[in-house]
Amino acid sequence: MKTTLIAITVAAAFGASALCALAAEPIQIIEPAVITEPAKVELGKKLFFEPRLSKSGFLSCNSCHNLSLGGVDAIPTSIGHDWQEGPINAPTVLNAKYMLAQFWDGRAADLQEQAAGPIENPKEMAMEHHIALKVLESIPQYQAEFKAIYGEQGISLSTVTDAIAVFEETLVTPNSRFDQYLAGDHDALSAEEKAGYALFKANACSACHNGPAVGGTSYQKMGLVQPFVTDNPAQGRIDVTGKESDRNVFKVPTLRNIELTYPYFHDGSVWDLTEAVKVMQQVQLGLPLSDEEAGKIAAFLKTLTGEQPQITLPILPPSTAETPRPQPFGQ
């Protein structure tokens, strides 16, 4: 009788559809990549690994979104041109297509818009876009590939970033043990991992970390009930919206492959996954979590490690006499 009353009260408060959603799983299966434009994917892969898109000739997208390391650089903040210290922890490129927007503050609408940023950012690849385009135009093999794929459009910032984005859309990590569990294989998780998943839902982690990427579906304040103490200067989404209410508001990061994408948070301050779970519980919910409970949630989170993209290293076409030369030092 009491239970029924509570259920009715909850249904009245949230609406019947919300109640159904609560009953469903908050995480959806990651589907394998379906490649419809293989030539464009191959071109985008070359560009992703292309150090000549940087001023130094040394840094590529893969430098900080290393596909050997879960799509990150596994250091607190990234190394840019001239070893400049980046302002924020590099988010993983894996499953990035599921994010509602790109960058921690969501300042790029999609992968294509994102791709243009680090190339020109003076603290990252430090390469003026028009010189990057000259590099590609000077290389006959790139000219031919762009012509074959983009026709009259040829080599432009738009086509370069489109190819990179189309490649990045293939960087998904299906068939994790958790996906197998969602697909009906109840033995895919251990008892501890299942208990961790139950805690993950009961403690409302899944209120923000949901969807196929277990994150990336909303912006949330870091330090919702207690301040998140950091010396990292990033202000979050206020830089995009100008709204004071968006201070310290960041895109919720994906928890897919979280086992690989340490150190954690936008400041890369926490290396241990169990500790990260405890910090989140504290600053977002104001509730302490026992080591045992945090360990169970961490055990569940490790089941989100999926099959990593199998990448055959591209062979990049040689420069020519017309290719603008890299400027690694002192220029």
Place this chain on the structure above:
Amino acid sequence: MKTTLIAITVAAAFGASALCALAAEPIQIIEPAVITEPAKVELGKKLFFEPRLSKSGFLSCNSCHNLSLGGVDAIPTSIGHDWQEGPINAPTVLNAKYMLAQFWDGRAADLQEQAAGPIENPKEMAMEHHIALKVLESIPQYQAEFKAIYGEQGISLSTVTDAIAVFEETLVTPNSRFDQYLAGDHDALSAEEKAGYALFKANACSACHNGPAVGGTSYQKMGLVQPFVTDNPAQGRIDVTGKESDRNVFKVPTLRNIELTYPYFHDGSVWDLTEAVKVMQQVQLGLPLSDEEAGKIAAFLKTLTGEQPQITLPILPPSTAETPRPQPFGQ
């Protein structure tokens, strides 16, 4: 009659066997890699791409010996820890197994000895060996792989560098058009390329650039008859032998894949292959070469580009709580 006399005179001067050698081809075919220890090659590949062998956690063997770029970094001198400027142009790792020794000055006897150098060099990866070994020991997957391959030896500088060397031995580039020509396909080269090869031999380039790697079989003075003007401080083999006669003496570099391994010479000062040919002719033989002749030799040299190794990017196992953390900045 006159021809016969000259032939006898030459035979007397060089000896009959040398005359026979002159008649044979100075360049031998590159054979495809034969992999007898696939697990060791896979482990070595992981280590080759492993940035956690560097102090910063950012640099790996592949940073400067980039297998997307012909096994080099394609800049004059390399970028090391904290963006330090390296002292010399990075030699290609491709076909390095054919070199009589490693490094420009031959200070490492073989690939295994070479592999230890850049990890600990404070201007390169800047990682003390004992910490690099701790990193690997802290990661269960590495522990298991080393145990399976090396048994009791486990993880040591010797086994780490052995695995890297065994991987590097597979990095050969067979089946270039020139190899096809050597194998009997006379149509594999154009008339210009054949003329370039004839000039290459007639002008004695092949006196030093010979063997399967078209180099790497001897040490020679850079600037044999005219000084090679450079502001690069490298002194060459004198640093190894202490002999004044070894000043400016370097290992003859391979010309395999020379189309990809610009900029040229130990100082990386020349970007154009035709110009590099002319400089060599001038400083080694004291003879000017016409643009047309140099162009023909360059056309021949481009036929030495072989099939590049097909590398599936390794997926590196995650760090643990025991893994020494990278120190990218300010330490």
